[in-house]
Amino acid sequence: MSVTERTVRRDIARLRDLGYGIESAPGPWGGYRLSPGTRLPPLVLDDEEALAVAVGLRSAALSGALGADQAALSALLKLRQALPRRLAGRLGELDATLAHTPRSEEPQISPDRLLELATACRGGTRTELSYRDHAGRSTIRYVDPYRLVHTGLRWYFVARDVGRGQWRTFRADRVTGTRITAEPVDLVDPPDAASLVSRGIASVVYPVYATVRLPLPLDRALAVVPSTIGAHAPDGPGATVVEIGGNDVEQLVDYLLGLGTPFRVLSTDAVREALLRRARGLIEANQ
Numbered sequence: 588m589s590v591t592e593r594t595v596r597r598d599i600a601r602l603r604d605l606g607y608g609i610e611s612a613p614g615p616w617g618g619y620r621l622s623p624g625t626r627l628p629p630l631v632l633d634d635e636e637a638l639a640v641a642v643g644l645r646s647a648a649l650s651g652a653l654g655a656d657q658a659a660l661s662a663l664l665k666l667r668q669a670l671p672r673r674l675a676g677r678l679g680e681l682d683a684t685l686a687h688t689p690r691s692e693e694p695q696i697s698p699d700r701l702l703e704l705a706t707a708c709r710g711g712t713r714t715e716l717s718y719r720d721h722a723g724r725s726t727i728r729y730v731d732p733y734r735l736v737h738t739g740l741r742w743y744f745v746a747r748d749v750g751r752g753q754w755r756t757f758r759a760d761r762v763t764g765t766r767i768t769a770e771p772v773d774l775v776d777p778p779d780a781a782s783l784v785s786r787g788i789a790s791v792v793y794p795v796y797a798t799v800r801l802p803l804p805l806d807r808a809l810a811v812v813p814s815t816i817g818a819h820a821p822d823g824p825g826a827t828v829v830e831i832g833g834n835d836v837e838q839l840v841d842y843l844l845g846l847g848t849p850f851r852v853l854s855t856d857a858v859r860e861a862l863l864r865r866a867r868g869l870i871e872a873n874q
Contacts, residue, residue: 696760707732717764731772734780738815745780756787785815793832797858799850
């Protein structure tokens with residue numbers, strides 16, 4: 588390679604400092620070889636690889652593939668901050684051409700809005716939140732950001748409402764703007780974010796409910812229908828009864844058909860009949 592042994596040793600030492608595991612073997616047939624490192628070293632990505640990773644992280648965040656974990660959002664935020672300006676521009680153009688289809692006709696939320704909220708959570712500073720409540724009223728709240736939680740249907744922003752002195756959950760798709768202030772916050776005794784969202788959803792009274800029996804033990808049923816979506820009760824060692832609320836019968840039928848597992852509707856009759864109508868329509872259309 589037209590370099591001196593001193594250059595090779597210096598480069599090997601530098602790679603080890605960066606976290607690459609490099610083993611050496613003495614002797615005339617010895618040398619250096621890569622081995623698993625003790626920590627993740629810096630990754631050198633070309634333009635197309637960086638864009639591919641960013642798009643993959645974006646999809647993981649929007650689909651909730653990692654559940655309530657913010658790992659995809661956090662990684663995407665770090666990557667976008669490190670991208671050269673030319674690549675950040677290309678990623679912005681790409682984001683503008685991509686669309687995410689939500690489940691059960693839930694409102695969409697832009698990746699930029701999620702990244703704004705993730706930035707607020709990581710920054711540890713008070714944030715001015717522009718928010719639209721369930722009645723469509725626009726309000727301005729000052730909050731101390733804490734976590735983002737994904738329920739499988741929606742993203743929720745968990746923060747301490749400064750004006751009310753309470754921990755609150757905000758639907759992320761109803762956030763219309765954020766402004767991070769310079770005031771640092773010290774979160775004292777923060778709650779379990781996922782549990783807070785679950786309790787908030789459970790307290791909502793829906794117009795329609797369905798009770799279904801899944802032929803799955805409780806732990807597997809919770810993986811299919813998160814606790815933030817339904818109330819679970821074991822029904823013997825191999826089954827679970829789940830109560831799920833919705834805005835209307837058709838929305839519940841859409842959700843149940845998307846579970847990807849067998850189930851039996853225990854109540855209500857309206858949900859059962861709507862499900863049977865949908866099934867008959869599918870059978871007739873495919874005969």
